[in-house]
Amino acid sequence: MRVVDETQHDVARLMDADRDFGPVRSGDLHKDFFAWLHHLARRVPLLRRRVVLSEEAQGHRAQYPAIDELRRALQTGQNVGPWLSERTLLHPADHRADLMFNDWQILHFHLGNIYASPTTVERTGPILCAHVTAEEATFLDVQPHRQWARLELLEILLRTNPAIMARYEARGCAGERLTDEQYLALRQGGGNALIQLDGRAFMPAMGRMSSQHAVRIVLYADNFWLAAESLKHGFENDQIEEPFRRLIYSQIGLPVRLGAHYDPTGLSIIDKNRMGLQLHKMKPIE
Numbered sequence: 001m002r003v004v005d006e007t008q009h010d011v012a013r014l015m016d017a018d019r020d021f022g023p024v025r026s027g028d029l030h031k032d033f034f035a036w037l038h039h040l041a042r043r044v045p046l047l048r049r050r051v052v053l054s055e056e057a058q059g060h061r062a063q064y065p066a067i068d069e070l071r072r073a074l075q076t077g078q079n080v081g082p083w084l085s086e087r088t089l090l091h092p093a094d095h096r097a098d099l100m101f102n103d104w105q106i107l108h109f110h111l112g113n114i115y116a117s118p119t120t121v122e123r124t125g126p127i128l129c130a131h132v133t134a135e136e137a138t139f140l141d142v143q144p145h146r147q148w149a150r151l152e153l154l155e156i157l158l159r160t161n162p163a164i165m166a167r168y169e170a171r172g173c174a175g176e177r178l179t180d181e182q183y184l185a186l187r188q189g190g191g192n193a194l195i196q197l198d199g200r201a202f203m204p205a206m207g208r209m210s211s212q213h214a215v216r217i218v219l220y221a222d223n224f225w226l227a228a229e230s231l232k233h234g235f236e237n238d239q240i241e242e243p244f245r246r247l248i249y250s251q252i253g254l255p256v257r258l259g260a261h262y263d264p265t266g267l268s269i270i271d272k273n274r275m276g277l278q279l280h281k282m283k284p285i286e
Helices: 007-017 027-041 066-075 086-090 099-104 152-160 162-166 180-188 215-236 244-250
Strands: 003-005 052-055 106-110 113-116 126-132 136-144 195-197 200-202 256-263 267-272 277-281
Touching: 003 215, 007 027, 007 052, 007 256, 027 099, 027 215, 052 066, 066 126, 066 136, 099 136, 136 152, 152 162, 152 195, 180 215, 215 256, 215 267, 215 277, 244 277
Parallel strands: 003 256, 052 136
Antiparallel strands: 106 126, 126 136, 195 200, 256 267, 267 277
């Protein structure tokens, strides 16, 4: 079966079509792809999420009504961009724009009650820190701005949503007991550490590469390109599994035209010659 591979072209087109990502590119498609995936994850794809509030977050609801606004927005799959970090808005192509998110998958939200612009709420000193995945958001605590390595947030996450932290437990290992300042210095230097919490060792969200890219997002990108290459090889060598075999060979004279599609549920690899037939579906970006 003849294959026309347009996945790289389509990825470039998807990045160009993202108005929030901006027109500036490095010229290296794979480097830009990493940056774009970080941008998409930081902007919180529009998906319905379960929202869990810690005792600490519950205690701040009366003082900060924006907490309940954010909860409703996340539960209904609405845009939470107005409350997000201004740095991620101003530097969308910088994968280092939010290292706490890269490292721990924890975002921070401003808690202003009025809009400073059509797209942002008023910036506030206190911020809400929340661990956000594609399925759920765990509101952790309200803290002063610029406390980007507060290890107590991980203790709150372990206590409030232990199933999340269980994914990242290194069983049989001894973690390190570090101060917030020591951990921040480690992060800024590009290092990772297994963190000791409640006598157990964790590396939340799988940590960062030495380049400061989030490991989980680098793996997502690698898996996408590997899937595209695997599909191409399979079609070219007649290694087509059901249910695609019947669909593909019903139009035997038409080449497979591999392309990329994105929506909030994740990236897909499609056959553009067969009405966007979905050949491979990635999970949501987080």
